[in-house]
Amino acid sequence: MGEFVRVERDGAIATIRLDRPKMNALNAQVQDEIAGAAAEVDADPGVRAVVLYGGERVFAAGADIKEMAEASFAQVALDSRRLQAAFTAVARIGKPVVAAVTGYALGGGLELALCADFRVAGEGAQLGQPEILLGIIPGAGGTQRLPRLIGPARAKDIVFTGRFVGAAEALRIGLVDKVVPDAEVYRMARDLVASYATGPAVALRAAKQAIDAGLEVDLDTGLEIERLNFAALFATEDQRTGMRSFVENGPGKATFAGR
Secondary structure (H helix, E strand, O other): OOOOEEEEEEOOEEEEEEOOOOOOOOOHHHHHHHHHHHHHHHHOOOOOEEEEEOOOOOOEOOOOHHHHOOOOHHHHHHHHHHHHHHHHHHHOOOOOEEEEEOOEEEOHHHHHHOOOOEEEEEOOOEEEOHHHHHOOOOOOOOOOHHHHHHOHHHHHHHHHHOOEEEHHHHHHOOOOOEEEOHHHHHHHHHHHHHHHHOOOHHHHHHHHHHHHHHOOOOHHHHHHHHHHHHHHHHHOHHHHHHHHHHHHHOOOOOOOOOO
């Protein structure tokens, strides 16, 4: 357990909880602790689904600007590699991940939320990539994951202007998947992943890998990724359980062991 990032477990659901008052600024230590938490939940077979959460007031307000203000090119070239690696570790968690976004998710905070499979936002949430207002650009996925999610024109608008996007607009453009009252964000995020926590864990990992990897390649290569993952699942206990249950009891009644 880190000083500012901890893993909280409740049954098969783990929460990666950011807790660096007041704004969860993502300094070097927080980045390292995020990477460690991601590796921990990914490797734990008892964890079947994950929530990213910054608390009731704020998700994460971005990088620690005081830490960056006087940095040199050589330093940032190294630091940005660590930052991207930490967030990529979250994106590669082989389990369903939902970001529970309250308050601000700005700069690195939004880039962290983009690493989740789904995003639930509170009605008062504000999301954005304001790096341009500091004379720089996003450096942890904002120019790459954001256009893949909402399209290049909308991503360019957000990145070029540095403006904040409210929850209603974020829902309309597909930046978030659900908007709920601020007090209900964490509960809704847990509800969203609860069904995955009892699902076929190996198949869910394969589905996530096939979709994410397939987005980066041509269609033929993507279909081959899908085919190999599909065939591999016939070596799992859950495949036998699921198909046997379907034959005997109909769809949706299998109890999966996650193997």
